[in-house]
Structures are given as C-alpha cells and as structure tokens.
Amino acid sequence: MTNNPYVYILIMAVVTYAIRVLPLTLIQKQIKSQFLQSFLYYVPYVTLAVMTFPAILDATQSPISGLCALIAGIITAWLGASLFKVAVSCCAVVFIAELIIPLF
Numbered sequence: 001m002t003n004n005p006y007v008y009i010l011i012m013a014v015v016t017y018a019i020r021v022l023p024l025t026l027i028q029k030q031i032k033s034q035f036l037q038s039f040l041y042y043v044p045y046v047t048l049a050v051m052t053f054p055a056i057l058d059a060t061q062s063p064i065s066g067l068c069a070l071i072a073g074i075i076t077a078w079l080g081a082s083l084f085k086v087a088v089s090c091c092a093v094v095f096i097a098e099l100i101i102p103l104f
Contacts, residue, residue, distance in 0.1 A: 065097035 031037055057066040069090040076089045 060094050061098055062101050064101060065094050068097045069094045 031040070053070075056070050057063045060066040060069070072093040073086050073090045076086045081089070
C-alpha cells in the first residue's frame with residue numbers, strides 16, 4: 001500500500017459514511033425491542049463520556065486536581081445544578097487545587 005494520505009482519507013470517509021447509512025437502509029421498520037431501543041438511546045451519552053473522561057484528568061497540571069474537579073462536578077450535577085454551575089464549580093476546584101497542591 002502506498003503512503004498516499006488521500007487513500008487513508010478516502011477509506012475513513014467510506015467507513016464513516018457506511019456506518020451512518022447502512023442502519024438507515026437496512027432497518028425499515030420501527031424497532032420493537034425495548035433492550036435495543038434503550039441501547040441506542042444511551043450510545044451518544046456513552047460515547048461522549050468515553051471521549052471526555054480521559055481529558056478531564058489530563059487537562060490539568062496534576063491528575064489530582066482533575067480528579068477533584070471530576071468529583072466536584074459529579075456532586076454538583078447530582079444536586080441538580082445547571083451545566084454552567086457545574087462547569088464553574090469544576091473550574092474553581094481546579095484553580096484552588098492547583099494553588100494548594102504545590103504546598104505539599
């Protein structure tokens with residue numbers, strides 16, 4: 001195989017297109033399976049979580065401050081805070097943790 005980057009881009013485009021088009025063309029009827037419906041409902045959320053979780057821990061200078069922000073975000077979201085409040089609380093926790101961690 002050649003090292004032509006256009007070949008790789010073409011293959012990625014075909015695979016991405018096939019993944020999106022094949023279900024639309026193969027499944028003509030409404031999905032009746034409750035399990036399959038719930039599985040398909042949660043796929044976007046799981047995908048977002050899988051892409052976001054490692055970035056939370058690696059985006060800070062210390063993984064400890066990222067972990068503290070993750071815990072703070074989970075707690076504030078669990079208590080019903082809006083997305084903006086969760087983000088602000090996580091940023092504040094990272095800021096404070098980054099100030100405190102070098103002291104130890």
